[in-house]
Every structure is written in structure tokens, then in C-alpha cells.
Amino acid sequence: MPTFNHDVVIIGSGASGGMAAYILAQAGVKCLMLEAGPMVDFTRHRSMKAVYDLPFRGFGEPGRFPHITQASEFDANLWTDEKKNPYSHPESDPYYWVRIRLLGGKTLRWGRASWRLSDYEFKGKDHDGWGENWPLTLADLAPFYDRVEPLFRVSGRNEGWPQLPDGKLLADDSTESLSMERFLASAKKLGVPTTKPRRATGTLASSVNLLLPAAQATGNLTIVPNAIVREIGVDPKTGLVNAVHYIDRRSKREYTVPAKTLLLGASTLESTRLLLNSRSRQYPTGLANSSGVLGHYLFDQFYVKNTVTAIVPEARGGKGPRNLMGGAGYVPRFTNLKPGKPEKNYLRGWAWDFGSGGTPSPELFPQWGDELARTMADVQGAGFSMTTMGESLPRFEHKLTIHPTLRDEWGIPAPHIEQRYTDNEHNMAKDAMETGVALCEGAGFEVLAAHSQMVPPGESIHELGTCRMGADATKSVLNSFNQAHDVKNLFVLDGSAFPSGGVQNPTLTILALTVRATEYLLAQKKQGKL
Amino acid sequence: MKRRHLLQTLAATPALLPAQQTNPSPDENVVLTVVSPESAGLPVRRFFTPEQFATLQTLADLIAPSLDGRPGAKDAEAAAFLDFLLAKSPRDRQVLYQRSLDTLNRTARTKHQKAFSELGPTEANALLAPLKVKWTYAAPTEPVAAFLRAAKADIIRATTNSRAVAEANIAGRRRATGLNPYWQVIE
Numbered sequence: 001m002p003t004f005n006h007d008v009v010i011i012g013s014g015a016s017g018g019m020a021a022y023i024l025a026q027a028g029v030k031c032l033m034l035e036a037g038p039m040v041d042f043t044r045h046r047s048m049k050a051v052y053d054l055p056f057r058g059f060g061e062p063g064r065f066p067h068i069t070q071a072s073e074f075d076a077n078l079w080t081d082e083k084k085n086p087y088s089h090p091e092s093d094p095y096y097w098v099r100i101r102l103l104g105g106k107t108l109r110w111g112r113a114s115w116r117l118s119d120y121e122f123k124g125k126d127h128d129g130w131g132e133n134w135p136l137t138l139a140d141l142a143p144f145y146d147r148v149e150p151l152f153r154v155s156g157r158n159e160g161w162p163q164l165p166d167g168k169l170l171a172d173d174s175t176e177s178l179s180m181e182r183f184l185a186s187a188k189k190l191g192v193p194t195t196k197p198r199r200a201t202g203t204l205a206s207s208v209n210l211l212l213p214a215a216q217a218t219g220n221l222t223i224v225p226n227a228i229v230r231e232i233g234v235d236p237k238t239g240l241v242n243a244v245h246y247i248d249r250r251s252k253r254e255y256t257v258p259a260k261t262l263l264l265g266a267s268t269l270e271s272t273r274l275l276l277n278s279r280s281r282q283y284p285t286g287l288a289n290s291s292g293v294l295g296h297y298l299f300d301q302f303y304v305k306n307t308v309t310a311i312v313p314e315a316r317g318g319k320g321p322r323n324l325m326g327g328a329g330y331v332p333r334f335t336n337l338k339p340g341k342p343e344k345n346y347l348r349g350w351a352w353d354f355g356s357g358g359t360p361s362p363e364l365f366p367q368w369g370d371e372l373a374r375t376m377a378d379v380q381g382a383g384f385s386m387t388t389m390g391e392s393l394p395r396f397e398h399k400l401t402i403h404p405t406l407r408d409e410w411g412i413p414a415p416h417i418e419q420r421y422t423d424n425e426h427n428m429a430k431d432a433m434e435t436g437v438a439l440c441e442g443a444g445f446e447v448l449a450a451h452s453q454m455v456p457p458g459e460s461i462h463e464l465g466t467c468r469m470g471a472d473a474t475k476s477v478l479n480s481f482n483q484a485h486d487v488k489n490l491f492v493l494d495g496s497a498f499p500s501g502g503v504q505n506p507t508l509t510i511l512a513l514t515v516r517a518t519e520y521l522l523a524q525k526k527q528g529k530l
Numbered sequence: 531m532k533r534r535h536l537l538q539t540l541a542a543t544p545a546l547l548p549a550q551q552t553n554p555s556p557d558e559n560v561v562l563t564v565v566s567p568e569s570a571g572l573p574v575r576r577f578f579t580p581e582q583f584a585t586l587q588t589l590a591d592l593i594a595p596s597l598d599g600r601p602g603a604k605d606a607e608a609a610a611f612l613d614f615l616l617a618k619s620p621r622d623r624q625v626l627y628q629r630s631l632d633t634l635n636r637t638a639r640t641k642h643q644k645a646f647s648e649l650g651p652t653e654a655n656a657l658l659a660p661l662k663v664k665w666t667y668a669a670p671t672e673p674v675a676a677f678l679r680a681a682k683a684d685i686i687r688a689t690t691n692s693r694a695v696a697e698a699n700i701a702g703r704r705r706a707t708g709l710n711p712y713w714q715v716i717e
């Protein structure tokens with residue numbers, strides 16, 4: 001018979017769930033963590049294999065992942081099975097929902113780019129009139145960024161730019177290759193700022209190695225893998241959360257656990273799906289949805305992969321000095337930073353990741369046979385490429401709703417997801433491509449291919465919004481501490497809380513917000529308010 | 531059976547001479563040498579018609595020929611692998627391959643009164659002219675051009691990822707590629 005001695009229930013074990021456990025368990029709070037997926041054993045589950053020994057020679061099983069382009073035949077078993085976990089989208093607007101249901105969630109595979117948001121995002125409406133401001137500023141969140149960056153060993157270079165706030169970083173003092181120097185000079189000439197990448201370092205930078213072990217060492221964290229939460233229960237008298245109903249992933253047996261305080265970090269779309277599936281007399285349109293905006297204002301960051309692919313001519317044939325190729329960099333948003341009318345034919349802006357030293361894909365060359373083979377030998381390691389990340393604007397009509405009939409393998413109603421890119425995003429992508437070509441040409445590179453075709457919404461795995469925070473309870477679900485306006489013992493910690501997202505990868509901000517929210521929770525508990 | 535496969539099979543067969551027998555071990559942690567199904571037998575073709583397959587084989591050899599001692603599509607048995615892959619692929623991909631291979635063959639017969647697989651290199655390469663178009667993000671709308679673009683990528687990948695190429699890289703003391711961490715089913 002279980003003993004229900006936990007103070008909080010945490011749903012999800014990724015960035016937000018893991019960080020919540022890390023803070024609360026070390027503060028003496030008893031935590032029960034429910035994770036929908038199984039636990040990963042890196043020794044038992046992972047081994048080295050040659051691509052020719054895989055059943056599909058590295059192509060992967062055809063049709064297994066229609067929406068997960070990131071899945072390879074090597075790591076296919078990490079990604080969420082869409083047949084067991086279906087969702088729908090309008091036929092004309094594909095949505096690529098990329099999920100990992102394992103202990104540690106997407107922190108097992110994240111790209112690790114770790115940029116702070118700035119007041120261009122937190123106070124975006126003040127700057128250009130679009131959307132809503134966040135109910136907090138950079139000054140409010142900076143002390144929490146300061147604590148997260150060292151924990152995740154973020155390396156990079158501080159530049160003092162207002163749109164890309166400095167952090168507590170491991171200094172990246174590496175020198176540039178000659179090709180990078182040429183590109184940076186070309187960028188400078190055109191007034192485009194550049195910096196080093198800013199990334200979490202270490203062999204693994206995940207919740208499972210950086211957060212959960214420390215939390216569990218306190219004796220205050222109980223982790224329950226394979227627990228798929230179906231619904232959140234509410235006390236009909238108080239309207240507060242009082243229980244969590246979950247299903248054993250393997251046996252499909254159902255369980256209920258009491259909840260004094262609930263922290264939800266199941267990922268942007270899963271958290272909102274769960275709230276919408278938790279309807280009751282008090283909350284007929286979904287838990288904490290008196291505003292009617294739950295599920296709405298879905299957005300992400302659009303990606304144009306390999307916007308520009310170029311060749312550094314001096315590197316052809318393996319010639320050139322040894323330090324000619326190699327290295328990576330980042331261009332932060334630099335458009336529309338001045339207040340007033342936008343200088344471009346779009347609002348907000350975009351950023352680039354760029355790198356030197358790869359080999360361009362053979363499909364980019366209009367050749368085949370011996371000619372292509374000789375070209376590929378000639379350009380090996382001589383490539384330069386740029387990928388665009390752009391801000392997409394949150395819109396009410398971009399939303400997650402519950403499908404009327406579709407169910408997952410556990411009988412839980414599945415989501416229907418609607419998001420499409422508009423002229424604002426397309427204009428941005430086109431500007432990024434044209435600027436990228438100019439920069440590469442200015443550096444003396446041969447531009448091999450350029451395009452502005454963004455991947456479908458969702459594919460960047462930066463889905464955000466749908467449970468946004470705000471100062472006005474009639475226009476938002478959460479307050480500035482990620483606490484539901486309607487339900488005081490409910491906190492939603494993941495990317496669903498974002499009212500806007502800029503171009504910066506969101507995980508660092510999710511981690512910082514979670515530290516801030518959980519310490520507020522501790523203070524509230526101390527004051528007897530929770 | 532090819533000589534390479536035969537040698538691999540022989541190498542994996544335990545010797546049975548009494549003088550070389552080892553004592554049975556009570557230990558359950560035994561390690562046996564095994565080979566993959568692909569190394570032991572010849573693949574059975576299931577998808578393309580004989581004529582389509584012959585066309586694909588010729589196309590594969592044109593796109594990824596053996597060069598300077600490096601294996602090409604023929605050594606990698608890329609066409610046979612694609613027959614297997616296409617049999618499991620979504621219907622629209624299957625149709626693109628089947629119809630386009632038929633079209634290539636029909637064009638060859640119309641222009642040269644021969645099957646595509648019987649054409650000389652100059653005649654056959656001339657039919658691959660749609661591949662000379664500059665790359666664009668969107669695939670070509672003309673079906674044969676779209677097929678040639680897809681097939682080029684598939685043939686090169688099936689060749690690059692083959693055992694034949696890996697073995698040649700190792701033999702030539704070039705860096706063996708394609709070794710990566712593999713994730714088992716996690717239950």
C-alpha cells in the first residue's frame with residue numbers, strides 16, 4: 001500500500017520537471033514525479049553498430065516516422081511512436097510534432113543552444129505593438145539564468161548586446177579558422193553582428209544526469225516511469241487540484257494519486273492537452289481555462305535548414321592551409337531593433353547558425369557518375385552552411401484542440417494541432433536568404449544553393465505557447481510565476497507558458513522560469529498560502 | 531554465393547576436428563561470432579518487374595560507378611537493396627519509381643530500339659539529362675525528373691552505407707564511416 005507523503009506531484013521529467021525536482025527536493029519538499037515513458041539505461045540500451053548492419057542500411061523503416069525528420073535508423077527507438085500516440089492536423093497544414101517519451105524527455109537529445117531572451121521579447125508589444133508583453137522583464141529572470149547557465153556548463157562569448165543578454169558562461173576563447181575570419185569580416189562590413197555559439201557542454205547535458213540524481217540523493221524524490229497521466233482531478237468545493245489519474249503504460253491499469261500541489265512539465269502540447277482533457281463542472285472547457293485562451297496562441301521558431309550552402313574555393317581538393325576550414329558561429333537577431341515602424345517588411349527578426357568545414361550534399365550538384373564522384377572528392381570538407389531560425393508570431397487561430405474521436409493507445413483523447421506560417425514569417429525567411437547570399441559572396445565563397453523554404457511548423461521542436469502567462473487573467477492562463485490564475489495549486493512550467501519566443505532556443509528560459517516558479521512556490525508554502 | 535560471402539561463412543563456421551575441440555564451458559556468458567542475414571544469403575527480389583529491375587541496375591551503375599578502386603552501386607548491390615526498400619515504402623514513392631523506370635525504358639526503346647539496360651553509356655547518360663538542372667528546394671514537377679533526383683540520392687546512400695564500401699575503406703586504410711551509437715528498443 002503506497003504512503004502518500006509527497007508534498008508535490010510533478011508531471012514530466014525533462015527540462016522543467018527535472019529542474020522543479022532539483023530545486024524542491026533539495027529544499028526538503030517531498031516530490032512524486034510521474035513520467036509517461038520508461039527509463040533509459042545508457043549501458044544496456046545503447047551499443048555501437050555499423051550502418052550496413054542495420055536492417056534498412058541507415059534509411060530507416062519506411063513510413064515509421066512520417067513527421068520526425070530527426071529520427072535516424074540508429075536512434076529510431078528513442079522517438080515517440082506516432083501509431084500509439086496519434087494526433088491530427090488540417091490536411092493542408094502539416095504539423096510535425098516531435099516527441100520523446102522517456103525519463104529525461106527531450107533533454108536526452110536537445111541541441112543545447114542556450115541563449116537568454118531579452119526585453120525585445122519580454123516587452124515585445126511595447127516595442128512594436130504586436131501581441132502581448134510577458135508579465136516579467138529580463139531583470140526579473142536574469143538572477144535565475146545566472147544559476148542555470150553554470151549548472152548546464154554553458155560556453156560562449158558575452159558581447160554586451162541588448163538583444164542577446166550576457167550570461168554566466170564558460171568563456172569560449174577559441175580562435176577562428178581563416179574561412180570563418182573571412183565570413184566574420186564580410187558580416188561586419190554589412191553591419192551584421194556575429195558571435196560564438198552558446199551551448200551547454202559535457203558528454204550529456206540532460207535532466208537525467210544534471211538534475212535528477214541530485215534531487216534523488218536528498219531522499220525527497222520518488223520517480224515513477226511508465227505513468228501516463230490521463231486527467232487532473234479537482235476538489236469540487238475548492239476548485240483546487242486534488243488528484244492525478246494515471247495509467248500504467250505497460251499494463252494499462254489505472255491509478256489515482258492525491259496531489260496537494262501540482263507542477264506540470266509534460267512539454268508544451270502534452271501539458272495543454274492534459275489540461276483540456278481535465279474538464280469538470282467548475283472547468284467545463286478545460287482546467288484553468290476561464291480566460292478561454294488555453295490551447296490558443298501556439299507558435300514556434302521556424303527553421304530554414306541550410307538556407308545557404310557555399311564552398312570555400314581555396315579548400316577545394318584538400319588544398320589550402322590547415323587552419324582554413326572549421327568552426328561555427330551565430331548571428332543574433334539584428335533587424336527591427338529600433339523602436340517605431342519596422343525597417344523591414346516584417347515584424348521581429350531572425351538568427352543564423354553557421355558553420356565551416358562540412359561536405360555539401362551530392363544532390364546539390366547537377367552531376368552523376370564519375371563526374372559527381374570527382375566533384376565530391378574535390379569539395380570534401382570545403383563547405384560552409386547557414387541555417388535560419390526565425391520568430392513566428394503567436395496568433396489566436398493557431399491552436400491545439402482535442403480531437404472529437406481520435407484516441408491514443410491508452411484511450412486518452414488525442415490533440416488536433418493547427419499552425420501555419422504567414423507572410424510575416426515568409427518575408428523574414430526571404431530576407432535571411434538574400435542577406436546570407438550577400439554575406440557568403442562578400443567572403444569570396446561560391447554559393448552553391450540558397451533557398452527560403454521553411455520546414456513545417458513543429459519540426460524545429462521549439463513549440464511554445466497554448467498556456468501562456470500574462471498580467472491580465474482574462475487574456476492568459478498563468479501569472480508571472482507560472483501559477484494558474486484560476487487554480488492556485490497548479491503550476492505549468494514548460495514552453496506552453498511562453499507568450500512569445502523570439503529566435504532564441506527556449507530550453508534555457510524554461511529552466512530559468514522553473515527555478516523562479518518553484519522558489520516562489522516554496523515562499524508561498526512558507527507563508528501558508530499553499 | 532559470392533566468394534566474399536563464402537569466405538565469411540567459412541570463417542564463421544567452427545572447426546570440428548577433434549584435436550581443435552575445446553572443453554564445454556559451464557559459463558553462460560558465451561560470445562559467439564555471427565554474421566548478418568545479408569552476409570549469408572542472396573536477397574530475394576519482390577518488388578520490381580525484371581525489366582524495371584534491369585533498368586534500375588543500369589541507372590544505379592551510371593549514377594554511382596566504381597571509381598579508382600572504390601566500390602560502386604553494383605558492388606554494393608544497391609539496386610537489390612532498393613527493391614527491398616521500395617517494397618516497404620509508401621505507395622506514392624512506389625508509383626514514382628515504377629512508372630519512371632517504365633518511362634525510361636519506353637523512351638530508350640522509342641529512341642534507340644533497345645531497352646534502357648542495353649544502351650551504351652552515351653545513349654543511357656543522355657536520358658539522364660534532367661539531372662543537369664540546377665538544384666532547387668522543391669523537387670521537379672515532371673515525374674521522371676523528380677524520380678531521377680530521388681533515385682540519385684537513394685542510390686548514392688545505398689552504396690555509401692553498404693558493407694562493400696566499408697570493407698573497401700578499411701582495406702584502403704581510409705576512415706571507416708557509418709559506425710554510430712545504436713539505441714535498442716526501450717521497454
